[in-house]
Amino acid sequence: MLAAATVYMPRHQRFTRTMGDPVQFFDDLAPSYGERYAGKPGFHDYYFGERLAKATEGLQLDGRHVLDIGSGTGDLYAALQPRFPGMYYLASDVSPRMLEHSKVPPGQRMVGHIYDQDIGDRRFDAIFMLGVTTYMEPTELERNLEWVARHLGPSGLFIVTFTNRHAVDSWVRRLCKPMLNAGSAGKGNVLTSGLRIHQYAHGDIRDLLEARFRITRWDALNHTIFPFNRLFPFLSIRVSRSLASVPGAPWWLRPFSSDLMVRAMAR
Numbered sequence: 001m002l003a004a005a006t007v008y009m010p011r012h013q014r015f016t017r018t019m020g021d022p023v024q025f026f027d028d029l030a031p032s033y034g035e036r037y038a039g040k041p042g043f044h045d046y047y048f049g050e051r052l053a054k055a056t057e058g059l060q061l062d063g064r065h066v067l068d069i070g071s072g073t074g075d076l077y078a079a080l081q082p083r084f085p086g087m088y089y090l091a092s093d094v095s096p097r098m099l100e101h102s103k104v105p106p107g108q109r110m111v112g113h114i115y116d117q118d119i120g121d122r123r124f125d126a127i128f129m130l131g132v133t134t135y136m137e138p139t140e141l142e143r144n145l146e147w148v149a150r151h152l153g154p155s156g157l158f159i160v161t162f163t164n165r166h167a168v169d170s171w172v173r174r175l176c177k178p179m180l181n182a183g184s185a186g187k188g189n190v191l192t193s194g195l196r197i198h199q200y201a202h203g204d205i206r207d208l209l210e211a212r213f214r215i216t217r218w219d220a221l222n223h224t225i226f227p228f229n230r231l232f233p234f235l236s237i238r239v240s241r242s243l244a245s246v247p248g249a250p251w252w253l254r255p256f257s258s259d260l261m262v263r264a265m266a267r
Contacts, residue, residue: 046237046240046241047221047222047224047240048075050221050222050240050244051130051131051161051221051222051259051261052075052076052079052130054219054221054261055076055128055130055159055161055261056076056079056080056083059126059157060084061080061083061084061087061125061126062084062085062086062087063086063087063088064084064087064088064125064126065087065088065090065122065123065124065125065126065153066080066087066088066089066090066124066125066126066127066128067089067090067091067092067114067124067126067127067128067151068089068090068091068092068104068127068128068130069092069114069127069128069129069132069144069148070092070093070094070129070130070131070132071091071092071093071098071099071102071104071109072093072095072098072102072131073098073101073102073103074091074102074103074104075103076128076130077089077091077102077103077104078103089104089108090108090109090110090124091104091108091109091110092109092110092111092112092113092114092117093109093110093111094111094112094113096111099111113140113143113144114144114147115143115144115146115147119151121151122151123151123152123153123154123156124151124152124153124156125153125155125156125157126156126157126158126159127148127151127152127156127157127158127159128159128160129144129148129158129159129160129161130159130160130161130261131161133160133161133162133163133198133200134162134163134197134198134199135195135196135197135198136198137196137198138198141198141208145208145209145212145213146212148212149212149213149266149267152265152266153266154266155265156265156266157216157263157264157265158213158262158263158264158265158266159261159262159263160209160261160262160264161221161259161260161261161262162199162200162204162205162259162260162261162262163197163198163199163200163258163259164199164200164201164202164220164254164257164258164259164260165199165200165201165204166201166202166254166255167254167255167256167257167258167259168225168255168256169222169224169225169226169229169258170199170258172225172226172227173226176226176227200260202218202249202251202254202260205260205262209262209264212266212267213264213265213266213267214264214265214266214267215262215263215264216263216264216265217248217262217263218248218249218260218261218262219248219249219260219261219262219263220243220246220248220249220250220253220254220256220257220259220260220261221244221257221258221259221260221261222240222257222258222259223239223240223243223244223253223256223257223258224236224237224239224240224258225256243256243257
């Protein structure tokens, strides 16, 4: 473990948009976020289901202490609670309105950055950070990683996702950015929101984590490509489902995977 946090800067400049406020963005989305894709056909619904399935695959969490950083409206809790009713679950999010609409019981929610919470030396058997590193500045991400390394139990798992900078989907979105801005995709769309987006290559993720964690598993997620996933959602899902059966994140699969998931343990 590092004695002090060292801010890791990526090998290449990230794809970024005009700086926006993630808290305000997700506060605005909160009232409808829980039902945004639930039960609706399309690749979004498939992707979120795939991410939750792979993030929780093979876990045994009954009686264990679980923390969800960036919990949103509590989809992870809703997926885990029926399987592990005896788990001790805490959720944190920087968006107070997302937590107001959360499925997590009120007494188990914390508003704000996890590293600002007063929880003493408590340790967790599983810490999740799904879908939020994309919106974290490098210094904020480092503070979260340092905190997680201190509060992960000896045999605990850290499960975290990153937007894949080397994905074809990311390249196409960069290419289409001017057209999307001109077309104004509307409220609630990340690409036109003004949010600063951070994307990470496989090597970037390894460099970020290995100083504090031992990586035990990689998963490649969401094998769909914009705009085909919107134009042909059912065909995109069929192709994505086939690729999702490939274990790990081999080099040839990464260009077709918009996100990468890592499981790691503290060193």
